[in-house]
Amino acid sequence: MSNNNPIGLFDSGIGGTSIWKEIHQLLPNENTIYLADSKNAPYGKKSKEEIIQLCFKNVDFLLAQNCKMIVVACNTATTNAIKEMRAKYDIPFIGIEPAIKPAANQSETQTIGILATKGTLNSELFNKQVENYSNVKILEQVGYGLVELIEDGKIDSEDMRNLLKLYLRPMVAANMDYLVLGCSHYPYLIPEIKKIIPAHVKIIDSGEAVAKQTKAVLEHFNLLNTSKKKAETVFFCNSDDEVLKNILGFSENVFEKDF
Structure with missing residues (x-):
């Protein structure tokens, strides 16, 4: 090689x-x-x-x-x-894989959100990772429809904004202070996400x-x-x-x- x-x-x-x-x-x-x-x-x-x-x-x-x-x-x-x-x-x-460790270790509210695909959240590897952080409340949200919109070039569309509000607002209401992006598509949504979540909520991806x-x-x-x-x-x-x-x-x- x-x-x-x-x-x-x-x-x-x-x-x-x-x-x-x-x-x-x-x-x-x-x-x-x-x-x-x-x-x-x-x-x-x-x-x-x-x-x-x-x-x-x-x-x-x-x-x-x-x-x-x-x-x-x-x-x-x-x-x-x-x-x-x-x-x-x-x-x-x-x-x-989703960067749970830095979010869980640094969270002051002991509550973190994870936005990922159904396939990731249902996987054995992900669930084994989650077991290591039983002291932290982990809010899991499947990003239904997000990848499809990104693949269609509709990152800044009204449909995207509506889905992100639907997924993120309940996690904000539950007092998360870290949001883990568990899909490599999602970093492209950070500008839109920042319009929805409070400034104190930190966003983490794995790149x-x-x-x-x-x-x-x-x-x-x-x-x-x-x-x-x-x-x-x-x-x-x-x-x-x-x-x-x-x-x-x-x-x-x-x-x-x-x-």
């Missing part, structure tokens, strides 16, 4: 680009390939077995592009299939922590890119790529491809 090989990332759509941005910022010399499985979004509505099979398909695609590591930039995919992926493939994997873990694992396996060449990034999307281009802010190296 060459150090100059790309890092592969995949998500059920465009949301994992929030993770890609953090990794690219921390590791600007690393080549990356991002896979947006938008035609199968959202994963949160699918069965565990369906999620596992979609993950295998995505990993096979990225390995065919000679990726040296896979970042599962999707909470639902991680919490439902990371164990199976690590068992099947001989390559380092980085997963992403920065995932980027740091990616660097640590690359160092552990001696896989950091030592090339001085400008890093190359390619984005693949298996549905209309216009929303992906808009969220990235550029269109070069973004390709529609059926997979």
